[in-house]
Amino acid sequence: MSEILDRARSQVLNDGVGLDEAQILEVLRLPDDALPELLQLAHDVRMKWCGPEVEVEGIVSLKTGGCPEDCHFCSQSGLFASPVRSVWLDIPSLVEAAKQTAATGATEFCIVAAVRGPDQRLMTQMREGVKAIKAEVDIQVAASLGMLTQEQVDDLVDMGVHRYNHNLETCQSHFPHVVTTHTWEERWGTLKMVRDSGMEVCCGGILGLGETLEQRAEFAAQLAELDPHEVPMNFLNPRPGTPLGDQPVVEGKDALRAIAAFRLAMPRTILRFAGGREITLGDLGTRDGLLGGINAVIVGNYLTTLGRPATSDLELLQDLKMPVKALSATI
Amino acid sequence: MFCDRCGNQAAEGDHTACAAARELEPPRFCPECRRRMKVQVVPTGWTASCVEHGTRTA
Numbered sequence: 380m381s382e383i384l385d386r387a388r389s390q391v392l393n394d395g396v397g398l399d400e401a402q403i404l405e406v407l408r409l410p411d412d413a414l415p416e417l418l419q420l421a422h423d424v425r426m427k428w429c430g431p432e433v434e435v436e437g438i439v440s441l442k443t444g445g446c447p448e449d450c451h452f453c454s455q456s457g458l459f460a461s462p463v464r465s466v467w468l469d470i471p472s473l474v475e476a477a478k479q480t481a482a483t484g485a486t487e488f489c490i491v492a493a494v495r496g497p498d499q500r501l502m503t504q505m506r507e508g509v510k511a512i513k514a515e516v517d518i519q520v521a522a523s524l525g526m527l528t529q530e531q532v533d534d535l536v537d538m539g540v541h542r543y544n545h546n547l548e549t550c551q552s553h554f555p556h557v558v559t560t561h562t563w564e565e566r567w568g569t570l571k572m573v574r575d576s577g578m579e580v581c582c583g584g585i586l587g588l589g590e591t592l593e594q595r596a597e598f599a600a601q602l603a604e605l606d607p608h609e610v611p612m613n614f615l616n617p618r619p620g621t622p623l624g625d626q627p628v629v630e631g632k633d634a635l636r637a638i639a640a641f642r643l644a645m646p647r648t649i650l651r652f653a654g655g656r657e658i659t660l661g662d663l664g665t666r667d668g669l670l671g672g673i674n675a676v677i678v679g680n681y682l683t684t685l686g687r688p689a690t691s692d693l694e695l696l697q698d699l700k701m702p703v704k705a706l707s708a709t710i
Numbered sequence: 711m712f713c714d715r716c717g718n719q720a721a722e723g724d725h726t727a728c729a730a731a732r733e734l735e736p737p738r739f740c741p742e743c744r745r746r747m748k749v750q751v752v753p754t755g756w757t758a759s760c761v762e763h764g765t766r767t768a
């Protein structure tokens with residue numbers, strides 16, 4: 380048995396104290412034959428500090444494409460020759476999407492816009508959209524609208540948005556290689572405002588952006604310092620026309636090691652499987668992840684790409700005897 | 711006819727990778743005129759519209 384896993388067992392499982400950066404790196408460097416034991420430990424940590432429930436969420440793009448930023452992985456940047464065109468979702472379709480999401484048993488519905496930060500038009504659409512959803516659908520509304528001003532943070536709280544997603548995407552040292560139109564520190568600033576407002580902070584990123592293992596460990600440690608309520612883990616799905624369009628996808632075993640390492644860094648967070656899991660891990664991977672530290676999923680389609688059907692994930696949860704977190708448990 | 715993923719002529723070149731990718735992506739190009747379509751993805755489906763050739767959904 381490896382020393383780092385022994386350490387993690389007493390430090391994280393027993394005491395609930397997350398691994399530090401050097402320890403996370405040791406976990407990321409564990410050989411393949413230690414993977415089953417690592418995943419089991421990450422699962423035990425999740426069960427002890429979070430419980431068996433799985434939080435289910437649906438996401439939808441309110442404003443797609445045409446973004447002025449240059450995040451090198453993103454098909455929605457208007458700066459690349461991506462085939463994704465700019466389009467807005469109307470309010471009736473937004474409400475319908477929320478209804479379909481609620482029908483799966485999901486308790487979270489996240490409204491996303493491809494923008495640097497919201498303008499007046501987007502904030503008005505949000506206000507109308509959130510109001511219409513709350514009038515008709517029993518679901519919690521989250522939002523992801525880029526960088527915010529304090530006034531916009533206050534407006535979102537006033538609308539009843541309970542959680543705000545703003546991903547750091549990658550560690551501080553790698554960020555300038557992935558995004559040049561804004562800084563990691565600007566993103567951190569929005570996260571601080573969100574935290575202070577009382578909204579729940581949802582912050583994660585994408586693995587496979589060309590970061591080293593050391594930088595993956597750095598990222599997990601930086602997220603742990605932020606201590607978000609939720610951490611969505613995406614795996615790069617290389618998009619045609621983007622600067623990272625030819626980047627190789629993360630290997631399945633590396634993805635599972637990273638999931639377990641993130642769990643051991645953040646024993647109490649909601650660790651969510653987000654985009655790219657179908658590509659990196661295939662159908663079996665969802666099961667392995669849910670038994671290796673993950674305790675939340677995005678069901679159905681993503682913003683510009685498709686996921687596996689919600690029913691496949693829900694059947695798997697039943698199989699694994701992991702109850703879907705109920706709305707009453709989240710309020 | 712055009713490949714609805716890469717927009718190139720469907721009869722020219724190999725579109726096996728496009729077809730595989732399309733399992734987890736909506737179409738982006740109109741197969742009839744290769745215009746980029748307006749595509750809206752929602753949790754349970756998608757719609758893709760060409761100004762000339764109408765709307766496809768799934």
Ligand code: SF4
Nearest residue numbers: 446448450453456493
């Ligand atoms: S800010 Fe968001 S939508 Fe815009 S390019 Fe970056 S990731 Fe894409």
Ligand SMILES: [Zn+2]
Nearest residue numbers: 713716725728
């Ligand atoms: Zn093609």
Ligand SMILES: [Zn+2]
Nearest residue numbers: 740743760763
């Ligand atoms: Zn057409």
